[in-house]
Amino acid sequence: MEYHFQLHEEVPTAVHRIALKQVELAIHEAHDESMDRHEAIHRIRKRCKKQRALLRLVRGSLKDRFEEENAFYRDLSRRLSSLRDAQALLEAFDRIVERFPEESADHRFQSIRDLLEIQRRDETGGEQDLVAISNSISQELEAAAERIPQWELEGEGFDAISGGLVRTYRRARRGLEQATNDPTEEVLHEWRKRVKYHWYHTRLLRKFSSRLLRPHRQIGKELGTILGQDHDLAVLRSKLGEASSSLDANVLGRFLTLTKMYQKELQAKSIEQGQHLLAEEPSRLAARWRTYWKASVVSRDKLKGA
Template identity: 35%
Template sequence: MTSFRISAQQPASEEVRRVAQDRLERAIEAIGKGTPKGVHDARKRLKEVRALLRLVRKPLGKRAFAACNGRFRDTARELSTLRDATAIVECWEALAEREPARFASLPFKRIEGRLLARVEAEPAEPRDHQALIEGLRGAADAVGDWPLRSEGFSLFRAGLLRTYQDGRRAMKAAQQNPSDELLHDWRKRVKDHWYQTRLLREAWPRLFKARQKSLETLADCLGDDHDLAMLQLLMKEQAELFGAQVTFDELAAVVAQRRAELQSRAWREGHLLYAEKPDALVSLWGNYWRVARKER
């Protein structure tokens, strides 16, 4: 979606408001469809808005940031979703693509059937989200009142610095203690940096496009790992879904091996993406932004 970017040629504050209103309007439209896909799309649009908010956190002010971020976070939580059940089915399918012969066996096909039944057992009727829609319409109308007084790259400097620093800290914490929770926290910070890289890619499109791709790869590795962690948790809590002990043990070994592979790749990508010192990265991006403004 080309609208999710900030033009270097326009006043920065106006661009931030334009992008925020566009994302909120898309979220409202998606919710109004009343479908699981619509709900999923709306949640993605709200994540984009929250990443934009973090980019202008300091000029926006603590009170305004907390109010807006809280509203969009709570709205996303209230949206009904089959995410947990469907994520497990999706990661099962991904494992099956890697080892088709193993997953075509009768014991594994029976497990797949039980996992699919969990999804089908979820209520299919779309919920009435009219109150959420009205709340987002009010939020979109209020975007014009956001207190953004800085212009140019200075509007983004503090937010970019904090997001990048948070990502480095989260990576370090996850390396020291690779728990499911800390790995998931790191993924959220990676996604923030990915969204902000997309927003600022006009600084140097070719370079930023490559960084976007690497961040997306990293986020996908951590996301797939999180889905497998959910599968492991389900295996612990509802072992009866996974058949005889020998089948359970076989699956457990497959999942553990795949998680080790995903985490190994995540560390490689992460060390490259977060190699730059925070102040140096922000200064460099600021220089790119100023060149982009002059050249165009």
């Protein structure tokens, strides 16, 4: 029951339960001494993204509350972004090496990874620094948890979520059009965020037609991953460009060329996946999902009356 609506729940009950659970898990991760601190930071950031997706789904029902809560989770995630980015750059480097093994067989790019390791240590500090950050985050999240029961939602049933669902999906479609015509780093990054929000919405609503929504949800997950990898590579190229004086020019030049080649592959794949995920008109998607919702509610009520 962690991150999806249950058939027996009213929308406000589900929203409060899901939101509170995400905050509770983030607090636990902030204090879990058995978990690597970098992994804990990564998970907490994901909790913030999931919370913002939930807020977007019921945006029209939350009214003024949306802006306050969305800003809180956005700002918290941003404060943690540099800590996560330092680790993500190492992972991006490893993907390049894995994608072009013949180019790195002689460890010619090891100096680049060594530099990224140093930058990560400088960026994140020591273990004590990460623990202090975790403790500070935990206190803010505890305050956030106390606000959740005060969220008042207007509307009932599918009407409470339809506006947020359509708004997010429409923006994802607009992002696809922009990425197709002008695939700049900024455009792709913004599209990625819209796709991720829509994917989270498919997860939140998966109980209302698990079999029919599963392929759509899977494509959304794959597309979000592809766009995320492309974004990490873009950040990696930028960071290495800033540190070019510390690296052999020929080694760096070849690595950046491979990075750009891989990005082109990912971007082409993302457009193809996006055309599958976002082919339907927003009004038609909303109507179809409303039908799933109603059918599930009818089945639930029949079971109750049996």
